[in-house]
Amino acid sequence: MPEHLNHPTRLRIWQQNLNKSLDAQLDLLHTATPNDFDLLLLQEPYLDHLNLTRANHHWTVVYPARHLDSDSRTRSVILVSRKLSTGAWVPISIPSSDLTAITITTASTPVHIFNAYVEGDKDRTLHALSRATQRLVSVAQEGRVLWAGDFNRHHPLWDSEENNHLFTTENLDRAQVLLNMVAELGLEMVLPHGIPTLEAARTKNLTRPDNVFCSDTLADALISCSTAPELRPTKTDHMPIHTTFDLSIEAAAETSRRNFSDVDWDDFRTSLADELNNCPMPEAITSEATFNDTLAALMNALKRTIEQHVPISRPVPFTKRWWTKELSAARLKVQHLGRLAYKHRAVPFHPAQCEYRMARNRYADRIRIAKKEHWEAWLDEADKYTVWNVNRFVKGGPTDGGRLRVPPLKTENADGTPATCTSNEDKSKLLYDTFFPPLPAFQLRPITDSQIEEVIKKLKEYKAPGPDCIPNEVYKHCANLLIPILGRLFRASFDLKIYPEEWKTSNTVVIRKPGRSHYDVAKAYRPIALINCIAKILSACVTSVLVYEAENTPFWRTTTTEDDQGAPPQTPFT
Template identity: 45%
Template sequence: MRRADASHPENRLHFFPTADPDSWVPQLDEPTRGTLWEVIQGTPGILDEEEEPPAPHNRQRHPPPTLMPEHRQYGAPEPPRLQHLRIWQQNVNCSLTVQYDLLHSADPCDFDILAIQEPYIDHLKLTRASSRWTVVYPDGHLDSNLPCRSVLLVSTAISSNVWRPLNVPSPDVTAISLTVGGHTIHLLNLYVDGAHDRALHAAARAVQRQASVQGADTGADSLIWLGDFNRHNPAWDEPRNHHLFTPQALDRSQHLLNYLADFDLEMMLPAGIPTLEVLSLRNLMRPDNVFSSSDLADLLPWRALRGDAISESTEADFDAHLQRLNEAIASAIEQEVPFTNPTPFSRRWWSKDLSALRKQKQRAGRASFKHKHDSEHPAHEDYWQIQNQYAEHIKYMCKDCWTSFLDDTDAHSIWTAHRFLKRGQSDGGAAWIPSLKSLADPSHILTDNDAKGEEFYHTFFLPPGPDLPPTQEDEYPQPRFDFTDISDLQVECAIAALRAFKAPGLDGVPNEVYIHCRHTLTPLLSTLFRATFWLEYYPDIWKLSDTIVLRKPGKTDYTTAKAHRPIALLNCMSKILSCCVADVLVYQAETLSLLADYQFGGRVGRTTTDSIQLVTKTVKDVWR
């Protein structure tokens, strides 16, 4: 579905179904179409045999490839195929309702990138997304007074190590660069205004700038231009739309054709497929398009976009026993714990009633499209009534969900509501690490994840200080207490103190497993913990942690490593052992008075609040 730009005179349109294959009725004299487009190799076996329009300025252009049946998908979406880059392109006409419908229709399991033109932008210059998408805005959109008319939503299933945003100084162009198997693809999402070509010029300059930076290696780079071009030409519009081929319209489209020839781009969407219906005239036209490099293949190693888990193991006897215990826990989880099905809805307020209404709206849209030549047919009015009912129901469900959440808050959930309000508005997309400025050389920009990781490592973990001079053994003080073995009761209490719903470590075993199975696991863990001190050995697997980088709240610039903070996700077994040892040390330190009396902070009953209360009590005691 899409709606066109209301500022363009001929684009006063209503919603038009294009994503559902059932909307293409058999009696149309048009090429058969699938539910989505895929980038394929323009081989002679799949080229359109019709004659191409004259090339601009006598430039040679290859005929556009068409999609053969074996390249199309019909009916229900197939399981994700990682060898394809799956893109959903749509103009939502700045409508929040349409963008919500898009987020619920485009499952991240089925699509890798959402290319949105004229997205919904609120007063804070933020769009709307879900946590399964990373939002890419035009360069400098927060500092520009011009409206943002292009955004890209990249699935979080794609590793951020293989893509990065490209800086294009235009609010109508959003671009990213993907590197897969040594092959680089520059994807540009454009909204081209009907009155000027500034977006085309900005995109062309960005491509030329990338070519100049790459130098001789530009032959390995490919391009994808897609979006709402607002251009009419016989090369892609139906011949019956000859009234759109005015001299001014052809001149506008000629600029686009020139750039397509300059960069050797071919039209991937077959000619004659409409993407838009004008509201006033009920005419079908083609302002949207997809162009890509002629050498772009459909079998690039997209599997490299997904990261693989890393496993660690050792050959020591202790580690072998520990590994058997970990395998037993993992096997029990696999056999007894069912998988949690992620919600099929991007928003918690989405319901089955909305899904039923959407199907009803799509059914009415197909009926309206079937009778498109009869403007007086009642199917058109039925479609509009159902469409309005669907939009109003979305607004009502969104507001009702938030109101019900606030009404049902209790002593625990009220803090969740407080966090929502304190954080302020956001686009709802997943956070990602932007390009960083090196602390050593601010002019050096770090773009890949390895360089960013090195920068964070040197920022978060300071180098160790110089080694201490050797100390004679007789200079150490006498031990104040003898360390005793960790008991089963200590381990059970440490497990009971674990907090639920926390992110697990590298082993992937959450705290809930130990909490619910503490009576079974306590004797096994106690034996391991006691052996740790008997052997004076700490396994390497417990030393590993997953450092997660979080943004510090309230910062205006996140292009430096100091604007972020780390948290460490440790193996839960190591956390239980650390908790047991910490309890022993705290008890002995407090019992034997090993800490100074004026030591506040890090002690039970000795926080900053306690110190203020002590000062207040002392002053009041003097007054009395």
């Protein structure tokens, strides 16, 4: 499938305190989609008994560096959209449970984004935030800084004059600590003065504990920064803060996928036969040029037939599987009432505000009921086929539901000193060296068409394809057309000592080994190498020959030989 590269020119951030509510977090995840936002900066997120928050596969969760080791509750996480390239950002390690941070690479200078939760009567998070910022700026000597979060500080510079009862000497002294740090680092407040971010649950008084600060160079790229009261999730008294910057960031490549479960295979075989008849294959492959031409003709015929008969899969929705149309309609109604309630915020206990509160409570109840009913029905309807899906879910281990990303990996330098791999390139090399040690040599007898047929029969359908995006189903449903051509190609591969580069290429998916306490070492992962199906068939044929040789050859053979693919002499593997 072709990859479609996006080049977004805006960084869109949703900042939200969730009051530790699961209902609020689920509501947020169904409102803030990756099409509209790149980062979710969450304070006081929901955490379950395993200390995991909640997300979906469209977001990657960034926890504080001490999330697994600290006894303190995590009160800050960042969700990064899958639409941002994983090579465009890296987490920043800060020893605090109330701070998460990432560095985003832009077309100009990097942007350091900090998400903070600050306790109302303590300044330790502020000091950790200041130290981390100073360290980054002094080491890199470049970069722009954004501070966002729930600072729990009140001051006339950002709070409305109506809240002068909050401007006590103690509160002003605590706010001055924040102001001194902001001034020292050259930051400025970008959320305009007087915009409230919290509605007190009992008094309905509007205050401003949340804030946004950034360096002056980043402020030059600011497009907007304001609240969206109508989008406030249920079960939280904090309002969303939406901030947008004019920044160019590398986006993840979007690959379109085809739905091979919705194919008329009779029509597919007929078209493939016509394609193969239009480019006759040689009976014998005697040269490298003929090999390459035959392979190219076969792959082009397959790809043209796939484009003609296999539809493009629809994108996976952003919603959870238990989300219903009724919930979407209820959410729209709550948002409409939220706009009316905010419009009349100066009138205490206005009817619009009462109606808004009642609608929000009913909406939260519907979320819990819909989720519970869906999973109970799913378990009740499990049959002898789908019960294995239930088993897979149960044995899959705990997860926050987010998109997994390999964290910085610990390793050692050549002199034995500890080191850390942070870039995608360094992590990929370390994982490759761990997963794929050098292979031994072997001798191979010619592959027959009957071997290929047996291998194709054993292929499983609806498995992820290799880089050429031609899945197992094509070879299974068109075996009679493809086996004669594959046989000539495989035998010529050994006779001419040719192994095409596209057969060597694979997409390696890295999966966590379950039950590990830490995932910052390479051995905590296992690989799944997705090679092209044509190469997979050849490898399976070779494996069957090796098994036969191992069963019929003494294991004490130690002579060396050169394998048929031109590898250097090694001890044969039998």
